[in-house]
Amino acid sequence: MAVNNHPTVNETTFHTQGPLPPTVEHLYVKRLSDAALERLINQRDYVALIGPRLSGKSSMLLRQWARLQESMLHVPVYISLGQFKDLPEDEWYGHLHRQIVRQTNGLVPEPPQPAEHALALQEEIIDALESELRGKVLVIMLDQVESTPPELGTGFFATLREMFTNRWMRPALQNLIVVLAGRFVPDELIKDPTISPFRVTEIVYLEDATLENITSLVSWLATEDRFLSLEVPARVFEWTEGDVYLTHKLCAGLARDIPQGPVLISDVDRAARRYLYEDDIFRKMWHQIKADPDISSLITKLLEHREPVRFTLLQRHIMVAWLEGAIRSDAAGYCVLHSLVHESVFYSMQRTQTQNGDSRPRRAHAMNLHEDESVLRDRYRLDHVLHPGLTSYVYRATDLQTGDKVAIKQLMVSRQLNEMAWHRFQRESDALKRLSHPNIVRLLDAFRDGDFEYIVMEYVYGGSLFERLNREGRLPLQQAIAIAQRLASALDHAHHRDIIHRDVKPSNTMLTPDLAPRLADFGVARLNYHTRVTLPHTVIGTTPYLSPEGCLGETIDARGDIWSLGVMLFEMLAGTLPFVGRTDELIARAILEEPPPDIRARRPDAPDEVVLVIEHMLAKSVSHRISSAREVYDRLQHALSKL
Known part of the structure; x- marks a missing residue:
C-alpha cells in the first residue's frame, strides 16, 4: 500500500512527541x-516516579496536575527541569522559584528578588506555606530530574531531603509534597559521599502497558472509513511489547498508510519495519549502550541468547539499561530486550559496527530487515530475527503464497569457513526430511538462495517450554506429564x-497455544546413516540436561535422549533442575556423582508411577536406564489415565 503524504485527521490523534495534550485524553494508557502515584500523593509522601526513556512519565504527571487542579485543598505545580539545564546557579534557582510562584494562581505574590540558592528557595517555600498557602497542600512535581546540572544536584537534592526530614520540626512542611520524575538512580542524586543519600521518597517504577491497554489504544484506529481485523491489536503488542511510545508511532503510521479500508496484520508488519526501525530513539539508545562496557556486555549477552540474567534494579548497569529503554523484565524476572523492534534494530547496529570495525570476512551477514524487499525466492518475506547465533540466524517470516507465518533458519558461514557448522546445518535439514510427527517441528522447504542455505519450518506460536518454565516455575501435574509423554512419542519416532537428538531441553521444545509440544533444533542430532561430524570424546548438548555418558564425551544413543527427557520431566514438576552447580564442571560432577533428588520432596502430589518412571529415566548406568522412548510413552500414558 502506498504511503499517504497527507496526514489524515485520525493520524494526528496519535501522539509521538511530548506529553499527551488534554484533547487526546482518550489515548492515555492508564x-x-x-x-500508586495517586495514592502516595494523597498520603502526602515524597515520590520518585522513575521510568525508561519516552515511557509516559510527563503525561502521568500532567494527569495528576489536572486532577489536583480540581481540588480546593491542593496547589499543584508542574515544572520540567530540562528547560533550565544550561542556566548558571543563581538563574537556575531564580527560574525555578518564579515557576513555582506563577503556578499558585496568584496565591503567592511574585518575589522582588527570587531565590539564588537552595537554602533561600527552602525558606521561600516555608514562608509561603506558613502565610499565603496556609491550609493548602503544595504539590511540586519536577520532571526530567536527570537534567539537573551536576554542580547543583548535591545541594538541591540534599535540601529537599532536609525539608522532608524536618517535617515534624517545621509543621508547615507537612503540607509540602515533592514528586521527582525522570530517568535517574535515586542513590546518585546526591553525589557527595559525605552527605547521606537521597532515600526519603517512595519509588514508583513505570511499567509497560498490558495487552489489554494496547488493545484499547489500538482500537482508536478504527473510524467510519477504516476498520481493524481482530488480530491487529495482538500483532501490535507482539511488535512493541507494551512500549507506549512505539505503539503510538506504529498506530500513527498505520493511520497515515491506510486512511480507509481494512487494517490487516500484514499492514502492521509493514508499518513496523517502515516507521519503527529507523526511529532516532534507537541511535541515542545505542550510543549510551556502547559508552558503558557493562551495559554493552549485557546487551550482547541478550542478543546472543546466552545464559539468563536476573533482572534487578539493584545492579547499576541493569538499572541504567532499563532507564535507557533497552531492556525490561520478563514474567519470570529475567532480563530481555525491550521488544522485537529493539532486538532487530540492535542486531543490525551490532552487525554494522562489527563490519565497520573489522574488515576481515569472518562470516556472512544476516538479511537487512529494515528493507521491505527482504524476500527470499519471491515467496518468503523475513519479518524479524527470532534467534541469532554464531553460525545461523532464525527468522520469523511470512509465506507470501499462503499467508502463513514460518520460521526460517539461515546458515551464516560457508563450508570453507566452518565445515562442521555446514555439516550440522545439512544434517538438521536431512533429519527433518525424514521425520513426520505431530510433536516434531515440520520441515516445509529447504533451498539455497545466493550465498546462503535456508531451512523453512512451521512457526509455532506459543513460545518455548523454557519461556513457560521461566514464567510459571513448575507446571500443573497433568500438563507436565502430558508434555513429557508427547515428547517421548516424538523421540520414539x-x-x-x-x-538421536542429543540436545533435548526446554528451549528446544516449542509449545503451541494449546500446549502441544514440538521438538525442534536437530542441529546436533546424530544420524546413524551419516558420516561422523563430531570428533570422538566431544561433549555435545547442554550441560544440565546431559546424561552421565554425555558428560564424559562418550557416544550418546537413544538412552541419552531419555535421560534428558527425564531431567525435563523433573524440572516441569519441581520447578528446578535435579542437578545444579555454579559452573558447567560442577553441574557435570553432580550428574556423575550425586543421586537425583527425591521429586516427592518438591512435588508431593506426584503419582508413584511417575516417581518410578523418573528414577528409571535418570539411572546413571546406561544398562539400568529405560531403554526405549516407547516405554516412557506407555508408562506416562498409563499414569495419565489414572489422573
Whole structure:
C-alpha cells in the first residue's frame, strides 16, 4: 500500500512527541503506576516516579496536575527541569522559584528578588506555606530530574531531603509534597559521599502497558472509513511489547498508510519495519549502550541468547539499561530486550559496527530487515530475527503464497569457513526430511538462495517450554506429564529412524497455544546413516540436561535422549533442575556423582508411577536406564489415565 503524504485527521490523534495534550485524553494508557502515584500523593509522601526513556512519565504527571487542579485543598505545580539545564546557579534557582510562584494562581505574590540558592528557595517555600498557602497542600512535581546540572544536584537534592526530614520540626512542611520524575538512580542524586543519600521518597517504577491497554489504544484506529481485523491489536503488542511510545508511532503510521479500508496484520508488519526501525530513539539508545562496557556486555549477552540474567534494579548497569529503554523484565524476572523492534534494530547496529570495525570476512551477514524487499525466492518475506547465533540466524517470516507465518533458519558461514557448522546445518535439514510427527517441528522447504542455505519450518506460536518454565516455575501435574509423554512419542519416532537428538531441553521444545509440544533444533542430532561430524570424546548438548555418558564425551544413543527427557520431566514438576552447580564442571560432577533428588520432596502430589518412571529415566548406568522412548510413552500414558 502506498504511503499517504497527507496526514489524515485520525493520524494526528496519535501522539509521538511530548506529553499527551488534554484533547487526546482518550489515548492515555492508564497503568498500575497511575494508581500508586495517586495514592502516595494523597498520603502526602515524597515520590520518585522513575521510568525508561519516552515511557509516559510527563503525561502521568500532567494527569495528576489536572486532577489536583480540581481540588480546593491542593496547589499543584508542574515544572520540567530540562528547560533550565544550561542556566548558571543563581538563574537556575531564580527560574525555578518564579515557576513555582506563577503556578499558585496568584496565591503567592511574585518575589522582588527570587531565590539564588537552595537554602533561600527552602525558606521561600516555608514562608509561603506558613502565610499565603496556609491550609493548602503544595504539590511540586519536577520532571526530567536527570537534567539537573551536576554542580547543583548535591545541594538541591540534599535540601529537599532536609525539608522532608524536618517535617515534624517545621509543621508547615507537612503540607509540602515533592514528586521527582525522570530517568535517574535515586542513590546518585546526591553525589557527595559525605552527605547521606537521597532515600526519603517512595519509588514508583513505570511499567509497560498490558495487552489489554494496547488493545484499547489500538482500537482508536478504527473510524467510519477504516476498520481493524481482530488480530491487529495482538500483532501490535507482539511488535512493541507494551512500549507506549512505539505503539503510538506504529498506530500513527498505520493511520497515515491506510486512511480507509481494512487494517490487516500484514499492514502492521509493514508499518513496523517502515516507521519503527529507523526511529532516532534507537541511535541515542545505542550510543549510551556502547559508552558503558557493562551495559554493552549485557546487551550482547541478550542478543546472543546466552545464559539468563536476573533482572534487578539493584545492579547499576541493569538499572541504567532499563532507564535507557533497552531492556525490561520478563514474567519470570529475567532480563530481555525491550521488544522485537529493539532486538532487530540492535542486531543490525551490532552487525554494522562489527563490519565497520573489522574488515576481515569472518562470516556472512544476516538479511537487512529494515528493507521491505527482504524476500527470499519471491515467496518468503523475513519479518524479524527470532534467534541469532554464531553460525545461523532464525527468522520469523511470512509465506507470501499462503499467508502463513514460518520460521526460517539461515546458515551464516560457508563450508570453507566452518565445515562442521555446514555439516550440522545439512544434517538438521536431512533429519527433518525424514521425520513426520505431530510433536516434531515440520520441515516445509529447504533451498539455497545466493550465498546462503535456508531451512523453512512451521512457526509455532506459543513460545518455548523454557519461556513457560521461566514464567510459571513448575507446571500443573497433568500438563507436565502430558508434555513429557508427547515428547517421548516424538523421540520414539526419531529413534526408529536412526536419529538421536542429543540436545533435548526446554528451549528446544516449542509449545503451541494449546500446549502441544514440538521438538525442534536437530542441529546436533546424530544420524546413524551419516558420516561422523563430531570428533570422538566431544561433549555435545547442554550441560544440565546431559546424561552421565554425555558428560564424559562418550557416544550418546537413544538412552541419552531419555535421560534428558527425564531431567525435563523433573524440572516441569519441581520447578528446578535435579542437578545444579555454579559452573558447567560442577553441574557435570553432580550428574556423575550425586543421586537425583527425591521429586516427592518438591512435588508431593506426584503419582508413584511417575516417581518410578523418573528414577528409571535418570539411572546413571546406561544398562539400568529405560531403554526405549516407547516405554516412557506407555508408562506416562498409563499414569495419565489414572489422573
